[in-house]
Amino acid sequence: MALPDTLPMTFPAPGLPARVRIHEVGPRDGLQNEKTLVPVAVKAEFIRRLVEAGLTTVEATSFVHPKWVPQLADAEELMPLLEGTEARLPVLVPNKRGLERALALGARDVAVFASVTESFARANLNRSVDEVLEMFEPVVAEARTAGAEVRGYLSMCFGDPWEGAVPVSQTVSVARHLLDMGCAELSLGDTIGVATPGHVLELLSALSEAGIPAEKLAVHFHDTYGQALANTLAALQYGVTCVDASAGGLGGCPYAKSATGNLATEDLVWMLDGLGIETGVDLRRLAATSTWMARHLGRPSPSRTVRALSQKEN
Amino acid sequence: MALPDTLPMTFPAPGLPARVRIHEVGPRDGLQNEKTLVPVAVKAEFIRRLVEAGLTTVEATSFVHPKWVPQLADAEELMPLLEGTEARLPVLVPNKRGLERALALGARDVAVFASVTESFARANLNRSVDEVLEMFEPVVAEARTAGAEVRGYLSMCFGDPWEGAVPVSQTVSVARHLLDMGCAELSLGDTIGVATPGHVLELLSALSEAGIPAEKLAVHFHDTYGQALANTLAALQYGVTCVDASAGGLGGCPYAKSATGNLATEDLVWMLDGLGIETGVDLRRLAATSTWMARHLGRPSPSRTVRALSQKEN
Numbered sequence: 001m002a003l004p005d006t007l008p009m010t011f012p013a014p015g016l017p018a019r020v021r022i023h024e025v026g027p028r029d030g031l032q033n034e035k036t037l038v039p040v041a042v043k044a045e046f047i048r049r050l051v052e053a054g055l056t057t058v059e060a061t062s063f064v065h066p067k068w069v070p071q072l073a074d075a076e077e078l079m080p081l082l083e084g085t086e087a088r089l090p091v092l093v094p095n096k097r098g099l100e101r102a103l104a105l106g107a108r109d110v111a112v113f114a115s116v117t118e119s120f121a122r123a124n125l126n127r128s129v130d131e132v133l134e135m136f137e138p139v140v141a142e143a144r145t146a147g148a149e150v151r152g153y154l155s156m157c158f159g160d161p162w163e164g165a166v167p168v169s170q171t172v173s174v175a176r177h178l179l180d181m182g183c184a185e186l187s188l189g190d191t192i193g194v195a196t197p198g199h200v201l202e203l204l205s206a207l208s209e210a211g212i213p214a215e216k217l218a219v220h221f222h223d224t225y226g227q228a229l230a231n232t233l234a235a236l237q238y239g240v241t242c243v244d245a246s247a248g249g250l251g252g253c254p255y256a257k258s259a260t261g262n263l264a265t266e267d268l269v270w271m272l273d274g275l276g277i278e279t280g281v282d283l284r285r286l287a288a289t290s291t292w293m294a295r296h297l298g299r300p301s302p303s304r305t306v307r308a309l310s311q312k313e314n
Numbered sequence: 315m316a317l318p319d320t321l322p323m324t325f326p327a328p329g330l331p332a333r334v335r336i337h338e339v340g341p342r343d344g345l346q347n348e349k350t351l352v353p354v355a356v357k358a359e360f361i362r363r364l365v366e367a368g369l370t371t372v373e374a375t376s377f378v379h380p381k382w383v384p385q386l387a388d389a390e391e392l393m394p395l396l397e398g399t400e401a402r403l404p405v406l407v408p409n410k411r412g413l414e415r416a417l418a419l420g421a422r423d424v425a426v427f428a429s430v431t432e433s434f435a436r437a438n439l440n441r442s443v444d445e446v447l448e449m450f451e452p453v454v455a456e457a458r459t460a461g462a463e464v465r466g467y468l469s470m471c472f473g474d475p476w477e478g479a480v481p482v483s484q485t486v487s488v489a490r491h492l493l494d495m496g497c498a499e500l501s502l503g504d505t506i507g508v509a510t511p512g513h514v515l516e517l518l519s520a521l522s523e524a525g526i527p528a529e530k531l532a533v534h535f536h537d538t539y540g541q542a543l544a545n546t547l548a549a550l551q552y553g554v555t556c557v558d559a560s561a562g563g564l565g566g567c568p569y570a571k572s573a574t575g576n577l578a579t580e581d582l583v584w585m586l587d588g589l590g591i592e593t594g595v596d597l598r599r600l601a602a603t604s605t606w607m608a609r610h611l612g613r614p615s616p617s618r619t620v621r622a623l624s625q626k627e628n
Contacts, residue, residue, distance in 0.1 A: 003508075004478030008539075011512035013548070164318030193622070194317075196588025197547055198325035223540075225322075226581035226618035227588075230543040233511055234327070261618065267540035274510025274541075304540035304575065308507070 003309065008274035016236050019278040021057060022265060023187070023218055023244045024050055026293075028059040028092060030250025030262055032069050036297045040074045044081035049289040050247055051087040054281040055265075059111070060089040063098035079105035090151060094125075099139050103146050110143050111151040111187075112136045114178060116171045119162035120155055120191070129170075133177045140182045151185045152178035153220070157203060158195035168206045175212055186217055187244055190231070193224025193261050197234035204238045218242035221263050223249070228263035229271055236277075243268060248290025248301035264303030266290060284309065317623065322588035330550050333592040335371060336579060337501070337532055337558045338364055340607075342373040342406060344564025344576055346383050350611050354388040358395035363603040364561055365401040368595040369579075373425070374403040377412035393419035404465060408439075413453050417460050424457050425465040425501075426450045428492060430485045433476035434469055434505070443484075447491045454496045465499045466492035467534070471517060472509035482520045489526055500531055501558055504545070507538025507575050511548035518552045532556035535577050537563070542577035543585055550591075557582060562604025562615035578617030580604060598623065 027047050031038060038046075043061075050058050060082060066073030075091065082089055083106070090109035093099040102110055114132050115121035121129045136152075143150050157171045175186050188203065204214060219235045219242075221228035232243055249264030269283045287309045294301040301307060341361050345352060352360075357375075364372050374396060380387030389405065396403055397420070404423035407413040416424055428446050429435035435443045450466075457464050471485045489500050502517065518528060533549040533556075535542035546557055563578030583597045601623045608615040615621060 003475070003506075004473075006478035007473045007508045008510050009473065009479045009508075009513055011510065011516045013512035013515050159318075159321045159323065161317070164320035165323045192317075194321045194323075196322050196325065196585050198327035198589045199323055201327050202325045223618060224622045225584045226537075226543055226578065227585055229540055230547045230585055233544045233547055261622075264540065270539045271510050271541055271544055275512045304537060308538045308575075 008270060010274060010276045012276040016275060016277060017239070017241045019241065020236070020272055021242045022055060022268065022279055022281060023242055024055045024058045024247060024265060025220075025244050025262065026050065026058075026247035026250040026265070028062055028072065029244075030246040030248075032062065032071050033251035034071060034297055037071060038296060040077045040081065042296055043074070043078055046289070046293055047082060047089070048085065049292070050286070051085055053286040053289055054279070055087065055286075056280060057088045057090065060091055062092035062094070063102045064092065064094045076101065076105065079107070093139060093143070095135065096139055096142065099143055103143070103148065107148060109149050109151070111153060112139060112178075112183070113153045113155065114174055115155050116174050117156045117160040117163050117166055119160055123162075124155075129174065133174070133181070136178075137181050144182050149184045150182060151187060151218075152183035153187045153189055154178070155189045155191045157188045158190040158199055159192055161192055168203050171203055172206050172210045172212075175207055176210060179212060179216065184216075185242065186212070187220045188217060189220040190222055190228075193222035193227065195221065195231050196227055197230055200231050200234045201238055204235065204240065214239035215241070218244055220244035223261040223263055228261070229267055232263065232268065233271070247286060248293055248306050249303040250290070250293065250301075261302075264290075264301070264305065266303045266305035266309075270305045322584060324588060324590045326590040330589060330591060331553070331555045333555065334550065334586055335556045336369060336582065336593055336595065337556055338369045338372045338561060338579060339534075339558050339576065340364065340372075340561035340564040340579065342376055342386065343558075344560040344562075346376065346385050347565035348385060348611055351385060352610060354391045354395065356610055357388070357392055360603070360607055361396060361403070362399065363606070364600070365399055367600040367603055368593070369401065369600075370594060371402045371404065374405055376406035376408070377416045378406065378408045390415070390419065393421070407453060407457070409449065410453050410456065413457055417457070417462065421462060423463050423465070425467060426453060426492075426497070427467040427469065428488055429469050430488050431470045431474040431477050431480055433474055437476075438469075443488065447488070447495070450492075451495050458496050463498045464496060465501060465532075466497035467501045467503055468492070469503045469505045471502045472504040472513055473506055475506055482517050485517055486520050486524045486526075489521055490524060493526060493530065498530075499556065500526070501534045502531060503534040504536055504542075507536035507541065509535065509545050510541055511544055514545050514548045515552055518549065518554065528553035529555070532558055534558035537575040537577050542575070543581055546577065546582065547585070561600060562607055562620050563617040564604070564607065564615075575616075578604075578615070578619065580617045580619035580623075584619045
């Protein structure tokens with residue numbers, strides 16, 4: 001039985017933004033956690049379909065050293081296939097060398113990936129939190145000189161697998177550094193998915209007190225404990241208008257121990273559609289794209305909305 | 315790596331209740347959708363463990379005709395095994411005969427199951443909405459005469475697979491009828507999981523205008539589209555303090571087409587713990603119970619929290 005198109009019904013709620021920009025991370029953050037290597041032509045087609053479904057910002061790939069993330073080792077081949085795409089296509093750059101490769105291929109939006117905790121900075125980049133920030137300073141400066149806009153990711157903002165609780169003040173301090181060095185937008189990452197709505201409000205309000213307003217912020221929740229959408233609602237209620245999500249919940253496979261549990265873009269769009277919040281995204285077209293991608297990965301999408309819509313239509 | 319016990323961190327948020335009562339539906343609403351027949355001794359042990367984990371209300375079984383729901387055909391055998399359990403153990407009664415069987419076995423809390431839509435009333439009970447209510451009138455009266463407390467379930471409050479959109483006024487009308495006939499509490503069911511937070515607020519506010527306050531209400535969300543916890547947050551913000559949930563997300567198997575997607579009690583408790591809202595439930599003990607039950611059913615729990623906690627501990 002097909003779900004009637006009248007669902008979800010639309011009921012705006014007080015105190016929410018009229019429009020939300022979705023920062024789609026499926027092709028980068030999603031795919032980099034998938035073990036099945038995806039051919040570059042399929043990646044280009046995936047990004048094209050996401051843009052056709054109405055997504056205006058699609059993080060395309062990463063210029064990390066190919067040895068670190070084999071899935072994204074084809075960044076140089078992918079970029080030319082995306083020429084003419086009518087959307088912002090940010091790419092992750094881990095250092096100066098990565099930035100130069102990205103700029104040479106025409107990247108206009110780049111992102112750097114900082115850690116709020118010492119343990120993860122050490123595990124991920126073998127540096128201290130401050131050394132990571134120091135390393136990024138010239139990268140951000142060079143990107144801006146070249147006319148690119150820079151997004152700063154902050155990982156482990158709400159908890160850390162080694163350190164447990166992460167004081168809000170640590171996140172505020174790293175956020176301040178990234179803005180001061182020239183980042184235009186900060187993405188607050190709940191890398192292990194442990195945040196709850198009050199924690200989100202506490203962090204947003206501490207950032208606001210430190211002079212960092214909601215307009216500069218995006219939220220990046222993982223669904224590891226099922227909290228991502230409730231946390232997103234709390235962030236929207238606080239005034240955040242940019243939300244990171246991964247088409248089909250890519251990277252968050254429930255069948256693998258490596259599950260990272262990205263918030264699925266479809267689950268997010270279902271809620272935003274129901275709240276009458278404009279995103280420009282066509283939910284059913286997006287879900288069809290994720291179902292298509294899931295076939296390439298050889299397993300069902302972990303997004304509940306994708307599963308429910310595709311079951312009803314089959 | 316074991317998740318540090320300091321997570322989730324606790325941050326109360328404004329405008330939320332200090333305490334929430336969880337109405338655990340796993341043994342009834344959860345199991346009735348599971349195909350694997352569970353032995354009666356395992357069911358009794360399951361309920362005992364749920365109560366030991368701190369749940370104060372555990373819906374135990376249903377006195378429907380055994381032919382309708384084979385999984386719950388052992389209600390008569392189960393009830394004596396639960397004697398002395400220190401918790402409220404409501405049972406579903408579909409009609410006068412079911413009520414009499416339940417009362418004879420010592421039930422002190424019963425529930426009736428009404429539909430908000432004509433299509434589901436017809437599909438489920440082969441009656442109109444009004445005929446279902448008429449049938450329940452003497453059942454509720456007799457239950458109250460016997461000193462039992464009656465809960466009224468309202469199914470399809472937010473959408474219906476045949477009718478699509480469901481006007482809020484239909485739910486208000488059925489709610490009014492159930493209260494007038496003597497139900498002490500109403501559970502608002504999003505049977506197909508299509509609600510979003512603004513819709514929840516719209517319904518709660520329409521009920522309040524009709525003289526039905528939040529204290530009389532419980533919310534019963536399904537996670538079919540991943541919305542259950544965000545909807546719960548909206549209901550808590552409105553003042554609802556009773557939430558239905560199913561241990562381990564029982565009945566909501568993501569691997570089967572029959573997935574009904576009950577909100578998992580563990581995902582709910584994770585959020586409530588993070589918000590500092592008291593439930594009396596020990597999250598890790600509850601998750602261990604759901605992992606134990608999942609082994610009996612021969613498949614992993616669909617609860618994200620149960621999966622994440624059990625992966626880290628293995």
